Amino acid sequence: MTMKRLTGKRMTIMLICVGSLLGTLIGFNLYKAHMIKKFMMRDGMAAATVTSAVVSYQTWQPQFSATGSLRAVRGVDVTTEVAGLVRELEFSSGEEVKAGQVLLRLNADSDRAQLASLKAAADLSQTVYTRDKAQYDIQAISKAQLDADTAELKSRRAQVEQQAALVAKKTIRAPFAGRVGITTVNPGQYINPGDAIVTLQVVDPIYVDFHLPQEQLAQLEAGQHVSVNTSTFASLSFGGQVRAINPRVDSTTRNVQIEAVLDNHERKLLPGMYANVKIDVGSEQRYLTLPQTAIAHNAYGATVFVIRRREQKNAHGKTMPVAQQVFVTPGPTRGDQVAILRGLDEGAQVVTSGQLKLQNGTPLIINNRVLPADSPAPTPQEE
Incomplete structure (x- = not known):
């Protein structure tokens, strides 16, 4: 009996120790989570540096x-x-x-000489025709002879024109x-x-x-x-x-x-x-426009991060803007710009670069010293 009581007492002590250890671990984890939450509430998330642009209307020519x-x-x-x-x-x-x-001029000496020869033959045919015409008028020769003279004259003249055309082709204009x-x-x-x-x-x-x-x-x-x-x-x-x-x-x-x-x-x-x-x-159309870099695409659609001003202050007493993700409907593009059909109002301030490190509620530091391209007619840049 004494042995059984001693064993039971040892078991009880062991269980109490194990329970105390588990309670200590659970309590430590709860305290740790509480302190992390308290720290996050006190100092907030780390701020992200981004660039921004204001949504405004522009007139586009389709x-x-x-x-x-x-x-x-x-x-x-x-x-x-x-x-x-x-x-x-x-x-x-x-x-x-x-x-x-x-x-340009080509050598045409022989062609001009041939042209001169043909002109001389044509002139002779003209002389023969004129003489025979006078003979025919006094019935000294037959009509057949005059017709032959006429045909000969026309042939000689055609040869002259042909050769003259060949000579002209030797001068390129x-x-x-x-x-x-x-x-x-x-x-x-x-x-x-x-x-x-x-x-x-x-x-x-x-x-x-x-x-x-x-x-x-x-x-x-x-x-x-x-x-x-x-x-x-x-x-x-x-x-x-x-x-x-x-x-x-x-x-x-x-x-x-x-x-x-x-x-x-x-x-x-x-x-x-x-x-x-x-x-x-x-006709011309009016669109709300943004730089195309402001648009992020995912499986659910196109989104932008709108910059909101929050009321609460951080531990340093500063009121910092925060990011809020909203869905938009993009429209036509023109150069570096994109039209926004739905989801934003004129005057809204949106993030144009640095979106990859953002989530809803992320504090923002806006630095617009270097802005992304926002030209309606960009030109290629070569280094």
């Missing part, structure tokens, strides 16, 4: 965008119809030429006024029919060809304003108008070709360049 190619109003590679030896060049590379101006390119042809060089002598381009005005989806065809018409920019002159915009719309939609791409004409009096744009084209369509 536009269609496309990439096109510049083409000369008139452009041709000047060639020759006949073979020959180049005698002289009458132009300098890159200069402006007038319509009909001589560009500009088919229209424009700017010539760089030529590699030199005097003394033999060229064949079809060989390119020099390119001739009319660059003012200039065409831009581009394509748009058939879904946008209903909003297109001749006369609409277009603006064009190129990487060559990134800071410049060239204006023009839609000149023509192809009456046929490409059955493969379902795109329609558009032709616009641009003012190019400074001769900066050249045929063959690619260009970014924007067409104004419809």
Whole structure:
């Protein structure tokens, strides 16, 4: 009995010790959680540094965008119809030429000699015809003889015209006024029919060809304003108008070709360049806008962090703004900007960078010394 009582007493003491230990651990954890909560309530979460922007209305002109190619109003590679030896060049590379101006002369000495011979034969035929006509008038020769003389005269004259045309082809002229390119042809060089002598381009005005989806065809018409920019002159915009719309939609791409004409009096744009084209369509629209960097996308939609002013102060007696996440409905974009259709009001202040470290209630330090891009017409930046 004594042994059993001793064992029971030991078990009781052990259970009391174990219970005390468990109670101490539970109490310590509860105290720890209480102190952490108290600390968080006292000092709050760590503040995050962000940039901000105020939501405001802007007037946008709806536009269609496309990439096109510049083409000369008139452009041709000047060639020759006949073979020959180049005698002289009458132009300098890159200069402006007038319509009909001589560009190149081929050696035509033998052709001119042949032309002179044919003219002499034609003159003789004319003399024979005149004499026989007088003979025929006095019934000295037959009508058949006069007819033969007439045919001979016409044949000789046709040969003269043919040879004169051949001689004229040995002088190459500009088919229209424009700017010539760089030529590699030199005097003394033999060229064949079809060989390119020099390119001739009319660059003012200039065409831009581009394509748009058939879904946008209903909003297109001749006369609409277009603006064009190129990487060559990134800071410049060239204006023009839609000149023509192809009456046929490409059955493969379902795109329609558009032709616009641009003012190019400074001769900066050249045929063959690619260009970014924007067409104004419809009337101007007013949108609430933000930099696109302010929008965050997740599985539930698009969100922004709105900056709110809270009433309570932190341990240092300062009232700090806090972040509040709200859902928005974004609309069209223009450059670095995006339109907000629903979810925000004019004048609201939103976070534009630094969102990854935010959650609802995060205190904010606003530093707008370096702001994200917010241009309606950004240009490429190269380092």
